Amino acid sequence: MIKNKRNDIINIFLISPIGKIGTPTYEKFKDSLDYIINPAIINSEFNLKLTRADEIQKTGSIINDIVTQIATSFIVIADLTDLNPNVFYELGVRHALSPRTILISQSEEFIPFDLKDYRTIIYDTSAKGAKLFSESLNAFIKEIFESPEHLDNPVLEKLPKIHRQSISLEKQEFEKIPMSKASEKRNKEKKNTIENRLKRLLRIDGIEAQSTIGHQEIVFADRKMEKNIPGSEGSFALHWKLNEDKKTISNYYYISISESLLNWDDLRTDVRMLIAETSDFPSLIEFIIVSGNSVPSTSKENIKINFNKLLSKIPSHRRRYYKLEHWDEKYLKKREKEVGIVD
Known part of the structure; x- marks a missing residue:
């Protein structure tokens, strides 16, 4: 003050x-x-x-x-x-x-x-x-x-995040430098990260990552349509689930992953941008926020409340096309047990 x-x-x-x-x-x-x-x-x-x-x-x-x-x-x-x-x-x-x-x-x-x-x-x-x-x-x-x-x-809300992403990229470049066997061993021990655990679960559920940044030609059940859907925004990356025919897409997901607890202030701008950029998209889009810690139910509720505030800014007939889920450590362990990855 x-x-x-x-x-x-x-x-x-x-x-x-x-x-x-x-x-x-x-x-x-x-x-x-x-x-x-x-x-x-x-x-x-x-x-x-x-x-x-x-x-x-x-x-x-x-x-x-x-x-x-x-x-x-x-x-x-x-x-x-x-x-x-x-x-x-x-x-x-x-x-x-x-x-x-x-x-x-x-x-x-x-x-x-x-x-x-x-x-x-x-x-x-x-x-x-x-x-x-x-x-x-x-x-x-x-x-x-x-x-x-x-x-x-x-x-100003997004600049700190861009700075963190820049540091992350620098770290990735550094990790390409050949390391000693001891460092290699430590690196392997870290492979069971939240990201790798999530990849296993998504693969079991038939959800695939869309790895090419940019706009894609989307294939629907009975015809082709070109829709401008971004491949990423900030920490969110586009994923999708195929129909049984393995040729058409049934669901779209934007997934944000962090080893630590994510908070809404870090995500709000990205979510708002993705809603804006998919404003005329005809399919359901689900945001999945994944964090490595167990998240209190009050924090999850707060994120959902803020997500609904964003949806209140768009026409009412569009709101049904967007959902949000928060997967934390507790949820991931539950799913891993359900699919038999862990006892």
Whole structure:
């Protein structure tokens, strides 16, 4: 938590469509600035200083000034209304650099799928709308000062995972170096990992890994269709189960494996992306989260609750196409006994 003295000036940069003076776009967003956003800034209990790009009074490159404001402002407000491409470019820059970004929009229809999991202040230009916006904005700013480093966007949420994957790849390259016999023995002892145990179970169940990264031509029971289904996303890899004819696919699975306990914060962005990228896919897709520890039932329930929150963002008729299961050490041992792998 950062303690803020009410007299300290807090710099806020507004990312917003602007348009040329005299155009409908300019008038629309100038009204939003004058009658909604600025009054909320003035009425806040904090000492806020708001800047919009067209208010920067400096010579030189306006792009440099905008990027500087995006990078250095303690808080950035981004108006998603009308899906303006400049707004989303600047928002992407901010998301890569810093948290403490407040999303606003005049309608939920302007919130793209990748951002639907993040809170957005919906506002209108009525007198009542201005009052509600002012209250919401003040509440958001209070929360920022309570948790200034809270990860509030998909870029910052995913970067640590990308870093971990990079380390994993480096480790794999290192493991290709010839090792001593003692090291070889230790390596063999580690082969009974959660991944190898899972592979045995999947093979028994007739579930096969789709090892080629990218999009595949999918074969259905009575015809061929080309569907864009990703082969992987983050820690998830595509698997499938064949029908009895061994030529067509009956079920699709995205499986994420870890030797340790997986948590939803590590997986949410990947799951959201896969749901978005399979939004028109006509078959059931099951997410299977596999972890090497025994997972408390409360943790499993929490993951399912968060998974259902993601599904609530898509049309209701699509929700039945997605399922989620969590396989932990307890479940794997149970299945190994059922199929006779262990006593």
